[in-house]
Amino acid sequence: MVGPPKVINKRVNDKLLEPFEVATVEVPENHMGPVVELLGRRRGQMFDMQGVGSEGTVFLRYKIPTRGLLGLRNAILTASRGTAILNTVFDSYGPWAGDISTRDLGSLVAFEDGSSTSYALASSQERGQMFVGAGVDVYKGQIVGIHQRPGDLGLNICKKKAATNIRSNKDVTVVLDTPLTYSLDDCIEYIEEDELVEVTPLSIRMCKNPKMAKKGR
Template structure:
């Protein structure tokens, strides 16, 4: 229960009722929380409660601004070059976080291609090709890549921050940095 209460507190939830229900130790928590705090809350609560929580929401009223809500501790991996992603570049990129794309995907400058394992955004070149050499002794190395994360529209909306956008086309769902916020520093 403590993990769920902490999670709701970080999302600006205010507890107004807590009752013990039943003999199994079930507890009913009632919170008032901003709508933007609900984005992605269902998955987070199920994870924190090991799948035992039940979440029900209903609109209460419009309220005053509750403050900023930080839903993500990690930054984004951002492509800084247009082109086609290569397995050579992705092999070194996956050491920095989890990727949303695999080899052969068309990417563009500013597209979010993964989740950085640290806070802050990091620019990557996922289109880099291996330098060609004439040395015959260099064997072709087999590159083992992790399976890319497959995010749905709901997952993308939950993931993005204020300086990011979700782009929906008939063939794909992508995330990118908002060009209006381009002056923000990206390492």
């Protein structure tokens, strides 16, 4: 079980210091706006911007807390539709930059053990993007998707349709979205403080940390 990465802070003369890095982003000009907004939300401070030739590519340079880089690579690829390139290098320790939210959306969480069904997934995928397809064994507390809104949402993706003698056209035309495939690095970037990555010889899954389970979800 692997938890989210954490930076190593320092305290000097009773002042809390954290590591900062210089992030260089190469992005097409037409996708620059969402990338700039994303870096700003993560406490990044732009100190250089250069245009490159007639291709419309822009180089952005930021000084940003290392905390703000957690999960940033995937977020920038999403914001730029896969066109941005991100490189980082350690710069120095500086004063604590304040709270940073590295993820805007919550998780979809299975609330019972079982095998996922097409019937349940058809309605579940309306709540966000799924990590699992039909016929997959899941357990209570496993993260099975990304909620389309902030906050976690419990789902029963193992629910089976009640047997009847009537078959509707709706049953025949159900189409499931292709589930997201996350690597180990992707999973570690995705999880937050109350979540873990489970690594086994056969699979990589994410789950809520039972010791930090939040009530009222």
